[in-house]
Amino acid sequence: MDKQNYVSRAVAKHVRISPQKCRLVADLVRDRFVGEALTILHFSRRKKASVILEKVVRSAVANAQQKSTDVDVDNLYIAEVYVNEGPMWKRFRAAPMGRAARILKRTSHVHVYLEEKKGS
Numbered sequence: 001m002d003k004q005n006y007v008s009r010a011v012a013k014h015v016r017i018s019p020q021k022c023r024l025v026a027d028l029v030r031d032r033f034v035g036e037a038l039t040i041l042h043f044s045r046r047k048k049a050s051v052i053l054e055k056v057v058r059s060a061v062a063n064a065q066q067k068s069t070d071v072d073v074d075n076l077y078i079a080e081v082y083v084n085e086g087p088m089w090k091r092f093r094a095a096p097m098g099r100a101a102r103i104l105k106r107t108s109h110v111h112v113y114l115e116e117k118k119g120s
Contacts, residue, residue, distance in 0.1 A: 005115070006079060007071060008064035012056045012110040014086050017048055019108040022083040025049040026110070034061055034076045034114065052110060053081075060112045071116060079115035083108050 015022070025046050029037035037057055044050035057078065064071045086107035095101040 006113040007076065007116050008060050008067055009111065009113045010056045010060035010063055011112075012052060012059075012108075015052055015108045015110060016105070017052060017108050018106045019083045019085045021046065022049045022052065022108050022110060025053055026081045026083050029053065029057070029078055030081050032078055033117075034073065034078065037078055053112075056110050056112045060114045064114055075117045076114045077117055078112060080113040081111065083110050085109070 025041070025044060026049075028040055028044065032040070034057060038054060041050040041054040041057070061073060061076060064076060065073065086109050088107065089105035091103040091105060092100040093103055
């Protein structure tokens with residue numbers, strides 16, 4: 001599947017969450033219908049990641065409706081979802097003996113691609 005064949009897509013960049021944490025939630029909703037995915041995200045225990053992914057999925061649905069009015073939202077499913085690593089914020093914390101310990105505050109880029117199931 002080419003990225004041009006998707007009904008819609010949505011991207012959230014520079015989100016202040018670790019990609020590893022966000023990927024755990026993204027794996028739960030991959031290849032699911034949008035309604036089912038939103039229910040899973042709403043009741044997920046990993047709140048921060050699920051809220052971020054829910055916003056991106058809702059944005060992709062809104063993009064599909066805006067792009068084409070004849071799209072049936074009930075037939076939309078998440079064809080592809082992935083979380084890439086964004087730029088890291090570098091911070092320092094004081095360490096013993098006058099040293100400094102580096103802290104990496106990670107960010108993520110979340111991508112969601114929707115497609116429509118035909119004949120369902």
